[in-house]
Amino acid sequence: MPVVDFWFEFASPYSYVAALRVEAAAAERAVGIRWRPFLLGPIFATQGWNTSPFNLWPAKGRYMWRDLARSCETYGLAFKRPPEFPQNSLIAARLALIGASEGWLVPFAKAVFTAEFGEGRDISRPESLGAILAPLGLDPATLLVRARTDEAVKSRLKASTEEAQSLGIFGAPSFVTEDNELFWGSDRLEAALDWASGAAKRPG
Amino acid sequence: MPVVDFWFEFASPYSYVAALRVEAAAAERAVGIRWRPFLLGPIFATQGWNTSPFNLWPAKGRYMWRDLARSCETYGLAFKRPPEFPQNSLIAARLALIGASEGWLVPFAKAVFTAEFGEGRDISRPESLGAILAPLGLDPATLLVRARTDEAVKSRLKASTEEAQSLGIFGAPSFVTEDNELFWGSDRLEAALDWASGAAKRPG
Numbered sequence: 123m124p125v126v127d128f129w130f131e132f133a134s135p136y137s138y139v140a141a142l143r144v145e146a147a148a149a150e151r152a153v154g155i156r157w158r159p160f161l162l163g164p165i166f167a168t169q170g171w172n173t174s175p176f177n178l179w180p181a182k183g184r185y186m187w188r189d190l191a192r193s194c195e196t197y198g199l200a201f202k203r204p205p206e207f208p209q210n211s212l213i214a215a216r217l218a219l220i221g222a223s224e225g226w227l228v229p230f231a232k233a234v235f236t237a238e239f240g241e242g243r244d245i246s247r248p249e250s251l252g253a254i255l256a257p258l259g260l261d262p263a264t265l266l267v268r269a270r271t272d273e274a275v276k277s278r279l280k281a282s283t284e285e286a287q288s289l290g291i292f293g294a295p296s297f298v299t300e301d302n303e304l305f306w307g308s309d310r311l312e313a314a315l316d317w318a319s320g321a322a323k324r325p326g
Numbered sequence: 327m328p329v330v331d332f333w334f335e336f337a338s339p340y341s342y343v344a345a346l347r348v349e350a351a352a353a354e355r356a357v358g359i360r361w362r363p364f365l366l367g368p369i370f371a372t373q374g375w376n377t378s379p380f381n382l383w384p385a386k387g388r389y390m391w392r393d394l395a396r397s398c399e400t401y402g403l404a405f406k407r408p409p410e411f412p413q414n415s416l417i418a419a420r421l422a423l424i425g426a427s428e429g430w431l432v433p434f435a436k437a438v439f440t441a442e443f444g445e446g447r448d449i450s451r452p453e454s455l456g457a458i459l460a461p462l463g464l465d466p467a468t469l470l471v472r473a474r475t476d477e478a479v480k481s482r483l484k485a486s487t488e489e490a491q492s493l494g495i496f497g498a499p500s501f502v503t504e505d506n507e508l509f510w511g512s513d514r515l516e517a518a519l520d521w522a523s524g525a526a527k528r529p530g
Contacts, residue, residue, distance in 0.1 A: 181494055325405065
């Protein structure tokens with residue numbers, strides 16, 4: 123079974139749409155998905171940006187929120203614009219990496235995205251993350267301490283972000299096939315899966 | 327019949343893909359298309375950019391050319407990356423506005439885009455534009471002088487570009503419905519047409 127890396131950032135609105143769509147789309151095409159949390163902040167910083175391009179360029183930002191609302195309507199996803207954007211996603215991303223090694227990354231990631239963009243909650247707050255971890259049968263107190271202090275987890279997130287940048291990733295969500303073909307944006311999910319499964323026409 | 331304004335910029339790669347797709351997609355949904363040439367340069371300038379974002383941010387630019395090649399393959403369009411990017415599209419845009427009032431805008435625009443991104447030609451050169459006008463049964467010499475000197479045409483292009491900006495347009499191609507719903511990108515063509523025809527679900 124071919125595998126596609128799904129690179130996502132918890133602060134990214136279109137990563138929400140992709141995260142809630144990716145499983146069904148991949149199953150339809152018999153493609154496996156590896157969920158890869160990373161941070162866009164350090165990548166944006168190398169481009170000279172200190173916040174999201176949606177804040178730097180207001181016309182683009184206004185458009186994005188409207189387009190996101192329409193996309194959620196199209197795909198049947200809840201949408202509520204969070205009061206703060208972008209949200210600090212550091213602890214959530216580290217928790218996701220812990221989840222990757224313990225088998226609960228996917229339900230955790232989907233719950234974080236749904237809380238943030240479906241319910242308008244602030245996922246930078248430990249209480250919000252705790253309220254997501256507990257219903258998954260996980261211990262918030264232990265995990266939140268680990269996310270703040272575990273050096274191995276910190277290093278893994280740094281290494282993932284560096285790997286993303288070395289793959290040419292400049293935004294989220296992005297999809298990378300086993301032959302290193304890069305696709306950017308929730309809209310390119312199907313194209314990435316078709317590429318991986320061999321269904322896509324390839325330029326010469 | 328509902329009408330969608332198709333805002334395009336001759337220097338824009340994805341405007342090529344949209345221009346070659348828009349007629350069939352609109353006909354399928356019984357939506358009319360009004361072709362609206364404009365210039366992105368003045369809009370980019372208000373964002374502090376002196377060239378295309380694809381040049382300002384190299385990772386994004388590298389991705390775009392690869393994604394464009396893939397999209398052309400998917401849609402069965404010729405693709406040849408032009409040596410220079412972006413190309414000065416001022417004269418081509420003014421010619422398109424003359425064409426709008428004389429009934430030859432659409433074949434002209436499609437031929438310009440195909441020359442530029444399908445054949446890698448430089449459409450800023452008068453000879454390239456002449457070689458496009460002549461086969462349409464038009465007189466290149468007269469039209470090229472008019473495109474350089476006709477004050478009414480110059481004003482119309484300026485007004486169109488200001489109208490685009492006032493609609494919230496920040497990139498090309500863009501689509502605007504009669505109820506002023508904005509869609510950005512060749513990928514949003516179908517969504518814009520579905521919105522116009524009443525087939526799209528609308529957010530509350």
